[in-house]
Amino acid sequence: MRLLLILLLLVSFVSCQQKAVHARRLGASSQVIKTLSTRASPDTRPPVRGCAGQSPFIICLKDSADHSSIVVLTSIFINRIEWDTPKGAEVDLYLRQQWEDSRLSYDVDPREDLDEITLPDSTEIWVPDTFITTGREKEVDESRRRIIVEPTGHVRSSEERVVMITPSTSSSSPFSPTRTLTIRISSYKYPLEDVVYLWANSPPLVSPVEVSSSLLEGPLQFEHAVAGDCVGNYTTGSYSCIDVVVTFKASFWNSFGRFFLPTTLLIIFSFLHMWLHPSWSVPRSFSAVIPFTIFALIFLFHSPKPHESCWLIFCLLLTFLSLLEYFIILCCGVRRETRLPNYTEDAAHKAQQVTNAIGDATNTSCTAARSPVDSIGRVLFPLVFIIGIILFAFLF
Structure with a gap:
């Protein structure tokens, strides 16, 4: 009983200690945030403490520190992509940036164990005013933004952006097309x-571009990203510029099974009427008309991708020619006439004469023309x- 009581007292004491430490940490954090909010100047660029060599986040373009630039280390995390939207690909990404602002440095008692401070949304500090030039940013109702400040004044920012970007499509194979996004x-x-601006590139821990697990699988999968500077590292007006080309590749079996295999089967189906007997008019009509109708409807009500459009045009023309071949055969068969002579003999002899007459009608010149046309089509198509x-x- 005494042992149980002692254990309960120890647990209660440890819990009280943890609560006290947590409360003290919150108090210290609130005090630091209050101090930083008075120092921050959102409209003024942070001063530079020195030139390259004193800090990895500062670079001097001239001898005087008054003309030096602050380096913003940048990386991107792509969370989600909706490819087939009316305005292009909708890219949901997190823009991660790091820079140094000496005005936000602070001292804290090591016993408080405050290695960093997360600023609330109400606290405004200087940011590099970054935007993506290759797309149109979409307004987000609840944008996620997080800014962390270390005691040295090093700032880490992560902000959600939704950007509409027009992708470019290319393909080394018709069954595995690729799509690329250029983010500048x-x-x-x-x-x-x-x-x-510089890309944050310290592999394997830091990569310029990362993607979510959902983009590593599915119809379009992340393949690679090539990060670099823009041409001359400038944009109009001498603004720093960096870009990255992100490539996504379609799964071979997904593209083949979803698009090319069904269209190939339809093409083969459109050729079958050339092997059917002329008397099977209904199956021959289905074989010639249905594939062409399906491809025509796809063209009318579906917006195919660039590499699919060429294939669909080819399929549409081929099924139309197959339908035209059947139409020629059909028109030739309409002109056929079957004339039966007057019979005056018994019923058995009449039946035999009718059979012979039908056979003679089948061997007319127009019907005989069917065989060469179908024979040529069986090889040509x-x-x-x-x-x-x-x-x-x-x-x-």
């Missing part, structure tokens, strides 16, 4: 003399289809 970053307000696949594979 610059400062809207501060020229090169004030701000210089599959050959054109195979050549089209080969050209599409090499050209697109």
Whole structure:
């Protein structure tokens, strides 16, 4: 009983100690935030303490520190992408930036264990006014933003951005197209003399571009990202500029099974009427008309991707030619006439004569023309289809 009581007292004491430490830490944090809010000047660029060599986040472009620029280390985390929107790809990303602001440095008792301070949204500090030049930023109702300040004045910022970017599509294979997004970053307000952007690149811990796990799987998967400076590291007006080209590649089996395999089967289906007997008019009509109708509807009510458009045009033309071939055969068959002579003999002899007459009608010149047309189509259409696949594979 005494042992249990002692344990309860120890647990209560430790809990009270933890609460006291937490309360003291909150108090110290609140005091630091209050102090920083009085020092912060949102409209004034932070002063530079010195030139390169004294801080990894400061670079001097001239001998005097008055003309030096603050380096903003930048990285991007892509959270989500909606590709097929009316205005392009909708990219939901987090813009992560680091810079040094000596006005936000603070001293704190080591016993408080305050390695960093998270500023509330109401506290305004200087930011490099970064924007993405290759897209149109979309307003977000509840934008997520987090700013952390270390005792040395080192600032880490993470801000959610939703940007509409027009992707470019290319393909080394018709069954595995790629899409690329170019994200170019610059400062809207501060020229090169004030701000210089650099990609945060310290592998394997820090990478210029990271993506969520959802973009590593699915129809379009993240392949690689190439980060660098813009041409000359300037934009109009001598503003610092960096960019990154992010490439996504479609899964081979997803693209093949979802698009190319169904269209190939429709093409083969459109050729079947050339092998059917002329008397099977309904199956021949279905084989010739249905594939062309499906491809025409796809063109009318669907916006295909660039690499898919060329393939669909080829399929549409091929099924139309197949339908035209059937139409020629059909028109030829309409002109056929079956004339039966007058019979005066018994029923059995009449039936035999009717059978012979139908056979003679079937062998008319117009019907006989069907066989050469279908024979040519059986060779020509599959050959054109195979050549089209080969050209599409090499050209697109």
